[in-house]
Amino acid sequence: MRFSLLIVGITLFVVSVSAQSKLKYVNPLIxxxxxxxxxxxxxxxxxxxxxxxxxxxxxxxxxxxxxxxxxxxxxxxxxxxxxxxxxxxxxxxxxxxxxxxxxxxxxxxxxxxxxxxxxxxxxxxxxxxxxxxxxxxxxxxxxxxxxxxxxxxxxxxxxxxxxxxxxxxxxxxxxxxxxxxxxxxxxxxxxxxxxxxxxxxxxxxxxxxxxxxxxxxxxxxxxxxxxxxxxxxxxxxxxxxxxxxxxxxxxxxxxxxxxxxxxxxxxxxxxxxxxxxxxxxxxxxxxxxxxxxxxxxxxxxxxxxxxxxxxxxxxxxKELNKFDVQMLNEGDLTNFYTAVYHTCLSPTVYQDHDGQYRGLDFSNWYNKDRSLVNYTTFSLWDTYRALHPLFNLVQRKRNADMVNSMIAHQKQSAEKMLPIWSHHGNENWCMIGYHAVSVISDAYNKELQGIDYNQALDACIQTARTRYFEGIGSYIDLGYVAEDKNGSSVSKTLEYGYDDWCIAQMALGLKRMDIYEEFSKRSENYKHVFDSSSGFMRARMSSGKFIEKFDPLETHQAGYIEGNAWNYSLYVPHQVDSMIELMGGKKRFASHLDSLFTMQLADKYFEHTEDITREGIMGSYVHGNEPSHHVIYLFDWVGRSDLTQKYIRQVLKTKYLPKIDGLSGNDDCGQMSAWYIFSSLGFYPVCPGSDDYVLGSPLVQSAKINLENGKIIEISTKNQSEKNIYVKAVYLNNVKMKDFILSYQSIKNGAKLVFEMTDKPSKTF
Incomplete structure (x- = not known):
């Protein structure tokens, strides 16, 4: 009798969560x-x-x-x-x-x-x-x-x-x-x-x-x-x-x-x-x-x-109510709504109530349209990956203001560049890439309103042609950043290539074909740092030679930033199929990818780093830092969706815990939390700027994403449990999906997504 009552109690808990105040599930001490x-x-x-x-x-x-x-x-x-x-x-x-x-x-x-x-x-x-x-x-x-x-x-x-x-x-x-x-x-x-x-x-x-x-x-x-x-x-x-x-x-x-x-x-x-x-x-x-x-x-x-x-x-x-989720236990609910909370802490308002703010040029600027808000705290190397894509679902007006704030930044900048990492009316130049273009491109792809996209594209082009910034000169001339000219050269080459693809996609949509052709060509520069003899992306000198001393697990002075060859070689989010072919085909790529999770990374490779600890590592996969955040989803491309599902659920259950030290790495202005939200819901934006989300294994029992247009994305699961981590089938609006790609166009006006869960792995849907 007691056992039956317990089961009823759990069922009522799961069903009634969405009706309760969600504030109780936020713990700012996590x-x-x-x-x-x-x-x-x-x-x-x-x-x-x-x-x-x-x-x-x-x-x-x-x-x-x-x-x-x-x-x-x-x-x-x-x-x-x-x-x-x-x-x-x-x-x-x-x-x-x-x-x-x-x-x-x-x-x-x-x-x-x-x-x-x-x-x-x-x-x-x-x-x-x-x-x-x-x-x-x-x-x-x-x-x-x-x-x-x-x-x-x-x-x-x-x-x-x-x-x-x-x-x-x-x-x-x-x-x-x-x-x-x-x-x-x-x-x-x-x-x-x-x-x-x-x-x-x-x-x-x-x-x-x-x-x-x-x-x-x-x-x-x-x-x-x-x-x-x-x-x-x-x-x-x-x-x-x-x-x-x-x-x-x-x-x-x-x-x-x-x-x-x-x-x-x-x-x-x-x-x-x-x-x-x-x-x-x-x-x-x-x-x-x-x-x-x-x-x-x-x-x-x-x-x-x-x-x-x-x-x-x-x-x-209001922010928490954009998501109505049911989980299998209260700890997961705390993780989810605390993650939502953390995604709403930045970027931050940087404007007086009357519309005035201090710009990068130390002048006072004025948003006469009081509906516009200027924002700051753009940790873009982190947040372009999942935070801003999440905003394109549930913070569309805010994200449009953020994009306009980036464009204003470019106008006020002495260098005429979009923000790299900016806060409080200053550019601090932290990290690499020019990932504001990713945020802008994704906003364009997701049809955000109130943005002059031709002006935005001009700002992207100006930024990407700034030769004196972080090796862009050699990147343009040689097709890669030369390590003897600028450090972290492999990471920069790969990230510039993705950003250039984002520029090309905007240019194509705006029918600016000369720009499309220029940046489409640049977007393939990742091929110039692939070393076929080792099977890794590897630093090259301006002479064209690859660096001689090479350890694919080394993170220091090897051509990478906050990562190594093993994980950065997997960073071509805009041309995954070409990356797989370059690295030897699906079988070899799958082996490389799986090794990332089964090979134990020795302490010596991260003992002198601040940003990586053992808590954030699974095998050699480093979830505690951003360069790996898309990696688990790459198994889908090689017919091993079961491994995508397996490792996602492992990360969700071991790298995010409802306790004070529950985050396995820096939350980085909400990026770690945005990964958790997307992955808990069952899909992730591997390539922001595209129309695609990639399917994974949802942690939620059910969820509603309440969109700004009043429509609802409803996510439900059948046979969800702690053991049933694999996906047997996925249905979109009652039609069985044939592959792992979920398009934005299919969900932007609401949708019903059903995951049929099982404890038996299946390599494909």
Whole structure:
């Protein structure tokens, strides 16, 4: 009897999930330990403000040398850390390099201290110990008890404003520290200048100008307190002050209304009544201090903390409700909806409420059409693969704005190039390829509206012809990037070839045949780095000779970036059949591909890398990094769909776990999460810019993808279970599919996709 009731309970759970609030299945703490590099704090979807705790303030360099410990703090927070320094307002999610951590607020009580101290001795500064038992992280809400100060901190946000609520319990003096020194990936000299002006007893304004990953970045802010300031001051931690001028007439550090230094920490003291409650609103702008003030007035006109929290929750519900999924267990539901959450953290809004934003040329630009939004945080080497293709299904208006933001970037750029990796009005030039063209091409293929595609194509062409960028000159002249001219030459040649194919497809659609012919030819340059004697893509010198020292498993100084010959030789997503033929045909290719999963990669090949750990590796397949994300789906091309299905389910169940360290690699602004979403649904965009998705093995029991046009893609499974990982047949709108390709055209206006599952492998559908 008990067994029967249990079965009924499970059935009801699976059936009723879509009717419940999906917020309960989002855990922002997933990925905050080890390699995930996510942050747990409060934010709204794609918000300009990411208000989150920073658990340490390590320097990027020690004694002039890189400090490897800094890598853990790309998002400012590591779950294992015992202390919190404070709460800053800008964070990346899941990156492998970093910046930001702006405008750190630290509430304290008792004796005033303006030094953060060190983690092993929190009482040496204003930081505080905390316990995860007193920590809550939910969409647009974060709270924690700061043990050393006995202060409960609560955080929520709007798009451009962070709202802090601090409840003091000590009958002691109460301080708010405004730390304009601390930052993520900080170093001496990163701060160019900081400024604070006390407007009145409730309001301050200011800015922080830095030169880090973003070379020239200014964040303007406005702060409003719910209680009047009793007294205030600051300290300048600059080691040597060369010039004071006639400001020496004043006592600048106590109750003087202007503060300016490049190493500045300010404090504000308050008398609190019996409620012991103090609220702050901190708004940001890229344009001006006045812009920050106006953003605050527009988004947070009053002090209703719970109202702002609930409004943000509603925004998150809207995003989560684009997917109605049923899984076999609650852990998978948590993984799925947390992945959806992580895909909505970036790119981020980079525009004041009135349409103004700071461009790459340091001019203020203005979107007069208030329906247009400028975005930043384009981690394109990562996100072109699955995140932006996912947006073309469920974030079409946003992705069109993102494409237009990229085109605006190209106009403002001194180099006249589309973004490579850009944030906060700066190009930081991280990683390789010119993958904005992939995002633009996929938008064109998926028929996004509101984009001038001829103008977009011109921007793509200009970017791809920039000879001085990363070996493009030799790529054009020789048909490949020469290793002696530019490192990571194989990776660049292969990725440029794919990007060139994207340009060619757009040109074909726009009937610009000269461009189509030029870039179609360039798209086959991958053939020039294939070494038939070894069977791998291999670096070549400008003389035409392949490099002599060659180990296909080596990742360093071998012609590859964040990968090796074994996985990069599988990167020709736009001409998979030709790649298979080049590598010896289907049988040999299948053997090469399967070896990637069955051959154990020795520690020596990744022990000195930051971005790869054993947790992200399966055999020699590295799921913890992007170059391999399409690879499992290639088995479909060689008649081994069973292996595609087998390995997808292994990755879904072992590389994504519903726990703090559940991500097997950097989430990379949502790319790892987008892979999980697509693969859980049963298909994946191996070649963005094409019309094709490639079928896999769905993890969902059923799902609905709610499209912006009001149509629904319904996915269901028959005989789904943990053991039934293989696909016996697939039906699209009640018609049995004959191969593994699912076209966008067949699902864009809604569709019904049924997977018939089994525990018996079948090589083909």
């Amino acid at each position: 990925g905050t330990s080890k390699m995930g590099h996510t942050f747990p704090g409060a934010t709204v979807p794609f918000g300009m403000v990411q208000l989150s705790p920073d658990t340490d303030t390590l320097s990027y360099a020690i004694g002039g040398k890189y400090n490897p410990e800094i890598y853990k703090y790309c998002a400012g927070y590591q779950y294992e850390d015992p202390t919190i320094v404070g709460f800053s307002h800008t964070h990346f999610s899941g990156t492998g390099h970093s910046d930001l951590g702006d405008i750190l607020i630290a509430p304290t009580s008792g004796k005033l201290q303006l030094n953060p101290g060190v983690a092993f001795n929190p009482k040496s500064g204003f930081r505080s110990a905390y316990s995860h038992q007193n920590e809550i992280a939910k969409p647009n809400y974060y709270s924690v008890l700061l043990d050393d100060h006995k202060i409960k901190a609560e955080l929520t946000t709007t798009t451009r404003v962070g709202i802090h609520k601090y409840t003091f319990s000590k009958q002691d003096s109460s301080h708010i520290i405004l730390d304009l020194i601390s930052g993520i990936y900080n170093y001496e000299g990163k701060n160019v200048n900081t400024y604070v002006r006390v407007v009145d007893e409730y309001h301050i304004i200011g800015f922080r100008q830095t030169s880090g990953w973003a070379k020239n970045r200014t964040v303007y802010f406005a702060i409003e307190f719910s209680r009047p300031i009793k007294s205030y001051g600051y300290d300048d931690f600059q080691s040597k002050k060369v010039y004071q001028g006639f400001w020496r007439k004043f006592n600048l550090k106590d109750n003087f209304p202007e503060m300016s230094a490049n190493q500045l920490r300010a404090f504000f003291d308050f008398d609190l009544d019996s409620s012991k409650e103090l609220l702050l609103k901190v708004s940001l702008s890229s344009v001006s201090m006045e812009g920050a003030v106006e953003n605050m007035k527009y988004e947070t006109p009053d002090w209703n903390f719970d109202q702002y929290r609930k409004a943000g929750e509603s925004l998150w519900e």
